[in-house]
Amino acid sequence: MNFWISLLGAALAVAPGPLRAQKTVPKAVPATIAGQLSEVPDSTTIAIFEAMPGVPMNYFFTDGPNECVVRGGRFSYRLRHAEAGFVRYGGKVVPHGVSFVEPGAHVTFTLKPGVGNAPPTVIFGGTNAAANNLIEQGKLLNGGxxxxxxxxxxxxxxxxxxxxxxxxxxxxxAPKALLFTxxxxxxxxxxxxxxxxxxxxxxxxxxxxxxxxxxxxxxxxxxxxxxxxxxxxxxxxxxxxxxxxxxxxxxxxxxxxxxxxxxxxxxxxxxxxxxxxxxxxxxxxxxxxxxxxxxxxxxxxxxxxxxxxxxxxxxxxxxxxxxxxxxxxxxxxxxxxxxxxxxxxxxxxxxLPRAPATPVVASQNQTFGQLAPGTRALAFAPAPGLDTVRTLAALVRQQFAGRPVFVDFWASWCGPCIAEFRYEPGLHEFASKNGIEVLYISVDQPGYRGKWAALAAKNGLRGYHYLASPAVQESLKSVIPFIPRYMLFDKSGQLVEASAYHPSDGEKLYQQLRERLKRL
Incomplete structure (x- = not known):
């Protein structure tokens, strides 16, 4: 793949001299990006790719957590670096786009639903909105x-x-004239x-x-x-x-x-x-x-x-x-x-990804493990039949027969997923008292096995862990449109809640689990 072809970009002309322009904000203050996404469901994640100190934005790479979650049709994200340059944003329900930011800027956009089969469009507001709308409209030699x-x-x-x-x-x-104006x-x-x-x-x-x-x-x-x-x-x-x-x-x-x-x-x-x-x-x-x-x-x-x-x-x-x-x-x-x-x-x-401390034997289970209380690393035991699993339901029935299971879908690159981990102690306490197993399913790629296992241990995620196989991930595409996502299966392996509350919702989640499992 020729990766530079995919870039979205922006544009303009030569500096026109000492014109008085929109006031520039202080250098050291990172910018913020906020969105109004009225028809986007809660828990939808928006990915943000920004420039890093000394280097321009890379269209695919982000240095650290780079996602925010939609709540009540809105989201807000504070950039991690106070760098002037381009920011890319996107998600499954948000069109991929690029905007210009500078230190201290406040960039806003509204997602306008498309008419008929037309895709939704983005309308910018806030700092440098006129330029960002020109970028969005493809008016600056960035029309593809x-x-x-x-x-x-x-x-x-x-x-x-x-x-x-x-x-x-x-x-x-023409593009230079637009920006000059x-x-x-x-x-x-x-x-x-x-x-x-x-x-x-x-x-x-x-x-x-x-x-x-x-x-x-x-x-x-x-x-x-x-x-x-x-x-x-x-x-x-x-x-x-x-x-x-x-x-x-x-x-x-x-x-x-x-x-x-x-x-x-x-x-x-x-x-x-x-x-x-x-x-x-x-x-x-x-x-x-x-x-x-x-x-x-x-x-x-x-x-x-x-x-x-x-x-x-x-x-x-x-x-x-x-x-x-x-x-x-x-x-x-x-x-x-x-x-x-x-x-x-x-x-x-x-x-850089870290190589596993010990070589992985081809027939050895390294994708389904458990983090027990007081331990500092995932423990992997033989898991007969795991390599034949093709769906989430099959995994739950095979590994948790007779036990209800709360499933947390996450990935090492998902900032909102990791942010929810701080509320896991309360979830673990509730699950333990009510006989519910907690299963964390990662949708990372197989090559991230080391990072997946390390993050699970670092965050103290007591319970079971599964690095979903390519086959299982393929089966999840139609039912998991975004992460984090939470589900509940009863002790017979039946799905009884396809979109549970988040651990951060606390008692709302626990009450929901009681109702679904008919526990008083």
Missing amino acids: PPDGERIANVLAKAPTAKTALASLQAEMT ALRQRQISQRCYDVLTAEVEQRLLYWSSNTLVGYFKAPDKANPALQMPLAEARQLAVALCTQYDPSLPRYQASPLSNQGMVAALREKGGLPGPAPTARAWAGYAAQFAQVNSAMARYDYLPAAAQGQAMGNVILTALSLNAMSAADFARVFADYRRMFPASPYVPIIARA
């Missing part, structure tokens, strides 16, 4: 494939590098204007480079076909990558990771430069195959650009659990040796 096709057609008609560059730059006139009317801050202007330029570089890479790879098969000769196309690539070089400080906030496009242009001969003498990243093609199919190109970048680009690729691989803990350790060792001062180093170090 149609923008890419238009830029490609501009290139196809140009006979020379000079005419192509002029035509491409003309494509930025918003700045002049004091609807956005100067900082917002500067960052979005830079992002428009990076959008132009991305779409243009995407077309040029195809041309340099196979001139006779390029689609669309370019009129200009290869020599002119090379001149254009140099002009674009010089003027809009993603390594320049003005582009530090961009999440586009256009270093990958520059690397591709170098690899295909579109940019001058010697072939790499060291092939550090080409050797990791198999390990990164799930997130990037062209690792060899990163060896063509100069050191500074390579450190930035590969730091971003590693974060993407971590978020998607793309390789084993041992492979991640080897990749990171090479990266830290080559770029010891990179701001990505501490972020990657915190996120």
Whole structure:
């Protein structure tokens, strides 16, 4: 998967000079994002991806808990870092989107239901709302494939590098004018204007480079076909990558990771430069195959650009659990040796998966265990038939025959799930007095087994634990639209409550359990 294609982005123009703009708030105060989601059910989770100190937002990775839960049709999230840049938000019932934030900002949005089969739309309010609505409407060269096709057609008609560059730059006139107007009317801050202007330029570089890479790879098969000769196309690539070089400080906030496009242009001969003498990243093609199919190109970048680009690729691989803990350790060792001062180093170090202390035997149960009172680690015993389980009901009947079961669905990446763990002592006390077993089911990927087991122990989650198999997770997709989610099965294995109250609801939950199990 070419991960940079999925980015949503924002945009704008050149700084217009000393115009008075929307007042900028204090630097050190993190921003907040709040939403009005009137038709979204309670307990729906909203994921927030934000920029981290020294690095732009990664479209997939988040450094720590990054979710908030909808209550009463609303949610509110305070960013963890006071960084200016882009934030991505999304969820199963909320359209994926991007907005610009700066320290101290208060960004709000309302989810407007779609008419008929149309998807819902987002309307921004609060700080820099005018710019964020332009982003949401795709007005800043961030409208997806149609923008890419238009830029490609501009290139196809140009006979020379000079005419192509002029035509491409003309494509930025409309989005820059929109942002200039918003700045002049004091609807956005100067900082917002500067960052979005830079992002428009990076959008132009991305779409243009995407077309040029195809041309340099196979001139006779390029689609669309370019009129200009290869020599002119090379001149254009140099002009674009010089003027809009993603390594320049003005582009530090961009999440586009256009270093990958520059690397591709170098690899295909579109940019001058010697072939790499060291092939550090080409050797990791198999390990990164799930997130990037062209690792060899990163060896063509100069050191500074390579450190930035590969730091971003590693974060993407971590978020998607793309390789084993041992492979991640080897990749990171090479990266830290080559770029010891990179701001990505501490972020990657915190996120690295830990290898299990003892090797896992193929036939040994390592996904269904128990944390007993007073113990500090999950205990795993043989679980005959566990590998044949395909549904939640089958698991409950097989492992808990004759006992009622309260089920807590969670994941290591789910902040609201983990926030509920503080209320578990009360739940455990109630369950113990009423003969109810507590089963925690994680929907983490198999590669997160170590993190799953460690978090269960760290939070003192007494009871049974199951790292759901791919088959069970597939069966849950239609019945568990969001987490955290809680269910109750009676002693015959029948589901008697499909959406129980949360542990934080305290007595409301306990009364519900009594009623469902007819316990007075």
